[in-house]
Amino acid sequence: MALPINIKELLNGQVIEWERLEFKRDWNPVPILRTLCAFANDINNWGGGYIIIGVEEHEGRPVLPPEGVAPERMDSIQKELTNLCQRLQPNYLPIAQPYVFQDKHILVIWAPAGDMRPYTAPDGLNKGAQRFSYIRSAASTIKAKGENLRRLQELTARIPFDDRVQQQATLKDLSLGLIRDFLNEVDSELFDQSATMPFADLCRQMAIAKGPDEQLRPVNAGLMFFSEQPERFFPRAWIEVVIREDEAGKRFSEKYFKGPLHIQLRNALSYIRNNIIEERVQKVSGRAEADRYFNYPYDAVEEALANAVYHKSYELGKPIEVQIWPDKIEVLSFPGPVPPVNARILAENRRIVARDYRNRRVGDFLKELHLTEGRGTGIPTMRRVMERNGSPLPQLETDEQCTYFLTTLPVHPIFEGDQVSDQVSDQVSDQVDPLVFKVIGICKTPSSRAEILDQLGFKNHFDNYKKYILPALDHDWIEMTVPDKPRSRNQKYRVTELGWAMLKK
Incomplete structure (x- = not known):
């Protein structure tokens, strides 16, 4: 049964960070067991990871074409994997799937983050081997010691909200159409199989439902992306776009974007691109090429809004608010950034290196749809495209308690004083x-x-x-x-x- 991801993009690190990929030229039980333990512990809430067997590694990158695994060994390796996972405590079982890639057989093991952290594994296969908790550090698997071990112990049975079971929902609240649209878009081989396989098996394979057969329930992230009305389970989980036509804010119009997270994000971005973003051309004396500027570079708006969808808390009944003023766009979400990022770091415009994510499953779905990268690149991208456009740098703000996150994109100087309604009418009147x-x-x-x-x-x-x-x-x-x-x-x-x-x- 295929995995809900594009295998080509997976091997090239296009949708999953390299730190979450482990390449093995051949089956090697002890290192694989340790890495499975590390992915299950998921100390940074990355969402687990993938082990690809049959692909050699060089400096953390795959060597292609792959070496491959003999087809006749696939069944025995998968049986050995099942036995190997019985050595993990608590119980944990990943999802394995054989693939043919570039005419070679490989085995992809998907190890989602576990629900019963911390997990331990023996340091060998001999009887009486000592047990340790393993974690991922950059692209390596290491033993959890000192501060890392304390952090891991604090995560005992603590599951991020987006990966928790939603007890108020049933599988009937998930839409097969939305699921198949997603699989088709990411070009997953699971798309063809999803038309005939039992729906419960499909949900298990995508890890969007958990529990025994008699009590199988959707997880929150599954409802966020594959329910027609996720706001039924997550109050005010939508995007509000408010256009302020004057600085006092007395004249305004507003629009609500609801539905699955990726659809509301795309619809809100499309609305802003079609109705708000404007290009202006300036002729330069003595030069054939003219200078082109946008009031707001689209890539900066996209990063700001995608980051808000990725990092907001869906436990709070507060929408994402986009306020469009004559001189700026503000994107507000709740709560603020995850430590160690704080108000001082944001105010100092420092490079943000935090890798602990609030929504590990939301991030994975957005990355597979190419709506975000999740590599800490969002804020640098905003700064780079604003600077390239000649715009003032974006302003990032939170309070001392990190209760909110506000991103402000100032308008380009040559557009200052324009009213939003003027922008809209001028832009479309000739078209x-x-x-x-x-x-x-x-x-x-x-x-x-x-x-x-x-x-x-x-x-x-x-x-x-x-x-x-x-x-x-x-x-x-x-x-x-x-x-x-x-x-x-x-x-x-x-x-x-x-x-x-x-x-x-």
């Missing part, structure tokens, strides 16, 4: 069919699709809907009266606050 603006006027009175197209003088065909109504929806000038059921026969369209602003202009 949108004039009849789209007539649609906004029609929707001052809630109207159905047929009524709108009839007033425009067109037949109720999808092509006409796509050309005249859909652009108004995409720019948030109109909205559905029944948003949860887009195809409802009672569906009508009405003007939004942003639409009223456009009508005034």
